[in-house]
């Protein structure tokens with residue numbers, strides 16, 4: 001029934017969400033463990049949940065709130081941005097998660113037909129946000145083959161040679177799916193290139209607290225920089241849907257234009273969720289970093305599971321909750337390998353082609369408690385040993 005001719009090309013030409021495909025795969029396999037979805041295993045702070053539980057009867061919770069977010073939460077976020085992120089000239093808008101923040105930004109800064117820049121492996125949802133808003137000229141730059149860092153020399157050439165100049169450069173730091181951290185001097189160079197070319201830099205800091213082995217996350221500020229943040233992973237609040245945008249206060253009109261988009265998508269982020277965010281924030285960043293530090297065990301367990309691929313095939317694990325691995329050359333179809341691993345070995349990964357890199361896989365180490373992670377890793381190791389030695393035996 002019906003015809004594709006009746007549906008918007010904008011939607012039809014947008015990639016199918018990889019997570020939806022993977023969830024279907026998981027449903028079809030009995031007893032599989034997932035190293036696929038980018039989630040954490042913990043719940044929001046108990047103290048914050050208890051406070052919020054008492055709020056449901058308050059009529060204010062059921063009404064619309066200010067588009068830009070609850071004043072108390074915005075105040076707390078501005079304080080956090082100043083103290084933790086050293087962002088002193090930024091305004092804040094609360095959104096229904098970082099993904100919605102990104103859509104707000106694209107709709108506010110880009111016109112259909114503009115070109116934009118991302119780096120492979122890229123975050124699939126950002127790519128789709130461009131596609132579905134008509135920003136289809138997406139220039140995908142390479143990552144450094146060793147470190148996966150965005151190639152700034154390529155960016156310099158691209159910003160110089162592309163006419164009209166790309167409107168926006170997007171990076172995720174630390175990276176999804178790469179799991180690598182962009183060191184401050186490189187981020188600064190990318191920022192300078194964007195500023196000099198007259199293009200925006202959007203930095204997704206969803207994993208700001210997820211830094212390992214003594215690394216420290218840094219944000220940059222400037223009138224060409226927009227920073228995105230999320231409560232989802234840090235506070236185990238994925239389903240509550242709260243994120244925020246820190247944008248330069250001095251850029252005339254930016255706040256007003258962002259507000260138009262906000263008013264037409266969520267109007268405001270869920271009020272009870274914003275309350276939970278506020279009370280979670282009161283727990284302090286240590287609440288998050290205590291949990292993140294525990295994830296090192298999971299990372300090392302999963303690294304062992306990936307060992308059949310060889311050390312050089314595995315990258316990431318510096319930040320975020322991801323490892324990124326190259327499959328042996330003779331298996332370029334990463335979707336096929338992911339299906340086989342799920343059906344034969346009961347462990348699920350994310351195919352790298354969804355991030356612009358066929359022949360790779362993304363492995364998340366945030367979603368399982370240690371015991372479950374160990375089980376997943378053992379299955380992964382067995383599966384990869386078989387893949388390397390015998391191929392995809394059914």
Ligand SMILES: Cc1ncc(COP(=O)(O)O)c(C=O)c1O
Pocket residue numbers: 038096097098099100123172175176204206229230231232238241242243
């Ligand atoms: C880099 C990045 N940005 C944004 C999101 C989405 O976050 P939120 O749940 O706040 O929309 C994710 C979730 O996986 C992510 O990895």
